[in-house]
Amino acid sequence: MDALVPPFLPVLLAAVVLPFLGRRAGHALGVLATAAVVPYVWLVAEGAHLPVSLFGFDAVLFNVDPFSTLMGVIFGFIGAVGVLYSYASDADNLQTAFALGYVGTSLGAVFGGDWLSLVFFWELMAVTSTLLVWHYGGRAVRAGFRYAVLHGIGGTLFLGAIVWHFAETGTFLFGSVPGGPESVGLAGSVAPVLAGLGVGVNVGFIGLHAWLPDTYPRPHIAASVFLCVFTTKTGVYGMYRVFPADGNVAVAYMGGAMAVFGAVMALFQNDMRRLLSYHIQSQVGYMVAGVGIGSALAQAGAFAHVFNHILYKGLLFMTAGVVIYRTGEESLKKVGGLAREMPITAGAFTVAALSIAGFPGFNGFVSKGIVISASHYDFGYGPFSVAGYTSLEILLLVGGVGTFMSFIKFGYYAFFHGSYDGTVKDANRGQAVGMVAVAALCVLYGLAPDALFAVLPFDVTSEAVVSHVYHTYTVDHILEGVVLAVAGLVGFALVKRPLSGVKYVPDVDDVYNPLTFRATRVLVVGVTELYAAVDRLVVRAATDSVAVVRAPGAPRPRRRRGPRLAARGHQRQHLPRRRDARNRRRRDGHPLSGPDESGSVSFYCRRKYFRHG
Amino acid sequence: MTDITSLRPLAAVLVSAVAVVPILASYRRPNLREGWTVLAAVCKLGLVASMVPAALRGDVYVTKLGPFVPYIDLTLRADALGLLFALVASTLWLVTSFYSIGYMRGLDEHSQTRYFAAFAGSVSSAVGVAFASNLVVLYLFYELLTVATYPLVAHDETDEARAAGRKYLAYTFGGGVAVLGGTLLVVHLAGTTAFTAGGIAGLANSDPTLARVAFALLVTGFGVKAALMPLHSWLPDAMVAPTPVSGLLHAVAVVKSGVFGVARVLLDVFGIDLVAELGVGGVLAAVAAFTLLTASVIALRQDNLKRRLAFSTVSQLSYIVLGIAVGGAAALGTGDAAKWALIGGLLHIPAHAFMKLTLFFCAGASTSRLTPTTSRTWPASASACPSRWARSQSPQPAWRASRWSPGS
Amino acid sequence: MMDLLVSRDYYVATFLLLGIGTYVMIASRNLVKKVIGMNIFQTGIFLFFIAAAYVEGGNPPVLTMDAPHVSPLPHVLILTAIVVGVALTAVALGMVVRIYAEYGTLDEETLQEVRGSE
């Protein structure tokens, strides 16, 4: 098993080369590099690992276990589809290069066999994804900045947790890696909390999630396809690494809450991609709940859901992208009746919507069912259980209803409601190929769940492995799915009218963005002013004492500014013309005197700081 | 580890000092003058690099020049730590030489001869700091560095530049005085100041109070150039110097010599065990941590690009000091923690050097092409000068977008 | 106390002379008087040495005279010192002459005023 090549390597190489190639050749290379990952990681035997030394520490760059294999396969696949879609959607080479960098670093993160390489790629993901957002320019820049800051904070917390872990155990290796420590997960009492919060940013814990709907609707449509896949799913993977053994009750409930919260918030949205973004949170809630429950069944369910979610959420973003691509509109209110104009897109959307909602026969039904059944069999009843349903289960079911409702809303307004003025072309060939391929997989995995089970880390059909053997198509399950769908339909019919009156629903970032802004300003101004005051004091004391020595008893001007400026003006007369011009230029460059003092831009430069000496 | 007696460390130090003479002499012929600069830079890099293989083997080149003052030999040692610093400084000098030539000619600056001569002298001193074998030789080059860099700070000859120069002298010579005092105490306590891995034995058995005072003086003294708060205030002001100076000297050579001094004091004078025993490592770490945070906050509010970079330098330098200090504070603790902290701190010396030099170069390039150096005008510059803007973005992507705004 | 002073009358005179000399040097505004003060000051010292050499009932230190002799060495020393003093006075007066030639005054304060505009 020597001479292993970590899968991220070819992808990143492709990313580097891509900007220098032609569009067609470059994207072809991108598709090739990402697609090649799928068979490669599938074929590498479990347990293979590539020990290296990173910054002088033992690290494992390529660690194959069922979890990472699953992530690698789906990342590679969706990466290839995404590149194809990018090509079809007129993304330029540089953007695709950033996207490939993002894919590559995500692969690096999931195949890392130790905390160090995990967090290393984790941070790089934040960088590459920020670049991907920024590349679009305009409103994406600000959002990208907020995204970067929040992920910076999350990454730092995670890093802190890992350092803590290192201090406890003396190694960065995962417990499962040969040579690793005896314990799995993060050691100590503080590290898991830090890591939970840090990873919580990535998976969109309620309160830490606002970057999702903030960022994902803004960049290029192809960029959104990439974005919706990697960060949150790597987050789920990271969450599993942090709580690998028995899960964590709080995390499980957080997952449940996310499922409900995301779905409800999604219901209020009119921006297509914003709606989908809230759904990421909702769906990730199922996965987080699965990881939080921590049993073999739950973890298998969580990762099955990761797998499926990547397929249908990628597909959803693709369809939404096509709509935007063809119509130029982002709001559901501005489109409608597109089903007739864009049958392929509408079809793909329907498949994806039914998948995400968990309708029987589609892949979402399978994986969501596993998680819900795990929440039923492997988890305590909790505070508000009703009629044999555990609390968590109820949350997840409610989330399911919300999902139905919001996708009925999406589909209704975008494709079926009213009619579209004029003609709109359907998805072009490349987009169609991508969408149909993914849609086919959604159906395939829905109808033949065994194919899905084959990639899961735990065999959910074996009694030896899981506490409760999972059967996909039982009467109960199908009934459950249908009931949810009906509840969704009814619910949507009920709230449709009041919902259309809702203009804007505030989210947590409406509180913490201004709060952060003000707090930062107070901090910055406070610190700098304090510092400036001390500095002025010292400088004045120094100049005064010099003045006292030089001319004892002479009256001293308290303010030195006036005479100094005069002196400067005086001196200018003696300067050669060239330097004079330069001085003036320098002075004009100063915030005080420049024309840009009018100050619409920022608070940093309103006043004069630290001018002395 | 064997000592190889060789003139190479001395030659590496002297080559740029000697180059000052032809540089000054050819003041009428700029091409020749710059030729000397580049030649000296190449020679210096070659000499320093030639010692690297030995350092990797664990051998040390030593130049012994006999006794200097009582207790003190005038000896240069190119050990691994010193070589690290010297290699960074001389590599970047070569790079900066080319940049300087373009910059100075591009802006049609005055007194270019003085500029290049002082630059060569500064680099000489910086390498001297790197190769110093004891505190006194270190002090020697430390002071020479101050003298050699002063003309560069005051180069502009404006009121602002002169004021910055005065402040620079006051701070750095003040630091020098503290170093001298500390050195004297060490001489008094231990009878020697020769750097010894693991610390000078004599210090461990001496009066702990005096040892603490000596430590405080030395660290304060070196802390001035390392821009530890509250001794940092010269650095932002020194940014009136031409950009290559800010880049190489005030982000690499000068400030790193301060950091390097702190490292020497902790590692080779007191030794981390003694530092931990005296309980001073924690204090230093606290100061460094404070600087780290506060300087970053202040940097947020600087509109002048170079000043912002300067505060960033203040902050980053404290990373290095923090690493070293934590190494000292944790020496009695468990396992490898101290080692890792030290390695991290020292690794940040070259790392920060490369990062910050690139940033300064970008800032300077925009200065020489665009007029103002305030960051608020940069979005405009970005379109006027996209490649530079992009380059300046890449090392630290978040520097520019430093504003939160509600909503979007 | 009186006895002590009387028995040390030369020393009293010495220090009176020293005091007067110092006072004249400091308080007098006229440069020539300052030089005179200096002379008085020196004279005090001469007296001090001579007085120190005196031995009660001593004869001049000539070999033909009977012992006890007064100490001869201070006399020799003071001869030298007087020569030095004379030389000093000469140099000082030379300078005074030059100052007068240059500024036309010997008054210290006037001199200061004149020189203030220099």
Place this chain on the structure above:
Amino acid sequence: MAVSDLAALVVALPIFGSLVAFLAALVRSKSGWPVAVAATAAQLAVTVTLAVRAFGEGTITYVVGGFEAPYGIELVVDGLTGTMLVLIAAVSLGVLAYARRAGPRSNPFYAVFMLLVAGLTGMSVTADLFNMYVFLEITGLSAYALVASGDRGRSAVAALKYLLVGTVGASLFLLGVGYAYIDTGTLNMADLAVKLAANGYTATLTQTAFALIVVGLFIKVAVFPLHTWQPDAYAGAPDTVSGLISALVSTVAAYALLRVVFTVFGTAFLDANPFAHALLVGGAIISILLGSLLAVSQSEVKRMLAYSSVSQFGLIVAAISIGNVTALTGAAVHLVGHAIMKGGLFLTAGLVATETGARSVDEYEGLVKRSPVGAGVFGVLAVAMVGVPPTIGFAGKWYIAVGAAEAGSWTLLAVIVGSTLLTLAYFARLVERMFFREPTADLEPAVERADGALPDGGDLGGSDPGSASLGMYAAVVAAAVLAVALGFAVFGYGDVLQSTIEALLS
């Protein structure tokens, strides 16, 4: 001729030179300079021989006129004396090179010049207190005359002030000698040391003698607040003269102080009398601090340099008050170093004035453009004065500071180390003006000569009035080079001096 005879020769030679210079003038009007140079060169050769012997073979003693000590006058040359002798001769030679063009160019000037050298040399070699007084007065007299040799009234006023204050100093010294003599009946230093010890160190006479001698010498050294003559004298004297006396007169006086304190009274006396020790420490600290502060506030360059001397001699007094081998080695090093640096600075100031007419701090603005050599040398010497290693200024300070640390005098240590900053305070002002400002005012080069006519055409430099001669350049550049280069020679010097100092302290 026996080696010990050389000790007498070093005193006689300059006196002889002085006479010849004076007499030769009767024959040929321009003979002063060559005679002085010849005599000084010979003096240098002799002193070097003496110093080498003194260092190599130990103390050389010469008895004047065959009267054995303690009755006769004794001349003693040990390592310290040898140092001073060579320093005096070398500095004189350098100043002579400078004086050829810078003037004053009269034969009497050279005669008095040689007399000053004789006085200084005599003070150094003598081992007799009264003899020292005589040489002190010879030194003083010739110094007063030299200061007055400037052609302006200001020189005369300064010289008179110098004369009055200096005479008081010398008189106090004489008074102190008188007390010592009354106490012991001897004037020979070695003999005095023995007898004072026998009388007990706490005897009032001994204490008074010490106080008077030290205060007298403080005046000569110009320790604050007894320094008042110095700024006027240095600033009022012609440039050549300020260079010479700033380099040598206070230096030799400080040497005399060192000699008297340790050879005559000894460390045991200082230990027994805290007040004596306090006198020295107090004088040192006040001089260092206030001298620097006053220097900062001066507007004329030469006055600033004069106040700087006050501060620097504070360091030497500090070394004396510390009184261990290291500190005294430091005192010797700093005496030499200060002589070279300060003499060089004064000569450079003169050079600058000759070239550009700049004399005040403000007029030094942009000096580097008008007088690059002057500005460069001034810069180097300023850096050396500040005490940046490896210059001699650093070496002296280092020794003294190490001595302070060894003695555990933490206050002194702090002041000594901190004096770097004070020195920096006044030199930085000048350096900044010289190098980093544009010249503001147009100045006429100073023409300081008695006659308006051009000097003899045989000079090496150009003949326009604003130019300096090669000799002037050579002198100042040599000072700068020595200030840096000697820093490396210090350790060897300290090594050979050690036995001398140990003998002095025993």
